[in-house]
Amino acid sequence: xxxxxxxxxxxxxxxxxxxxxxxxxxxxxxxxxxxxxxxxxxxxxxxxxxxxxxxxxxxxxxxxxxxxxxxxxxxxxxxxxxxxxxxxxxxxxxxxxxxxxxxxxxxxxx
Numbered sequence: 001x002x003x004x005x006x007x008x009x010x011x012x013x014x015x016x017x018x019x020x021x022x023x024x025x026x027x028x029x030x031x032x033x034x035x036x037x038x039x040x041x042x043x044x045x046x047x048x049x050x051x052x053x054x055x056x057x058x059x060x061x062x063x064x065x066x067x068x069x070x071x072x073x074x075x076x077x078x079x080x081x082x083x084x085x086x087x088x089x090x091x092x093x094x095x096x097x098x099x100x101x102x103x104x105x106x107x108x109x110x
Contacts, residue, residue: 001033007105010057014039014100016093027052031082037108039068039100047072047090052082059108067103071096 004011013030015038017023023040030038031052037059042048049068051061061083065076069085072092076085 001030001036004036005101007037007101007108010035010037010053010059010104010108012037012039012101012104014097015041016097017042023048023050027082037064037104039064039097039104041093041097043090043093045090046087047074047093047096048084048086049074049076049093049096050082050084055081057108058110059104060110063110064100064104064107067107068096068100071099 001011004013023042027038027040027050030036031054037053040050051065053059060080065083065085072088074087078084
């Protein structure tokens with residue numbers, strides 16, 4: 001987390017989950033840390049993406065998810081502090097995760 005890029009005062013942790021990692025648990029633990037945004041992607045037949053943030057970060061995770069998912073297609077939804085999406089081209093997951101910090105920067109503090 002300490003090496004994750006800062007967007008404003010928030011650390012943005014972007015990670016592609018490895019086989020066997022519990023991405024949901026990981027995103028919730030990261031979001032429990034102060035000033036943290038978690039963007040976790042999972043590869044499979046269809047890509048899956050989770051966006052979560054701590055309560056002290058002004059971010060609508062649904063809007064951030066929509067922007068990130070636009071890179072690979074698919075959709076999703078959720079709550080302002082936790083959103084999940086899926087579908088789209090799993091081969092574009094790396095591209096989507098690569099744009100995540102930029103998209104979070106556009107959406108944070110809106």
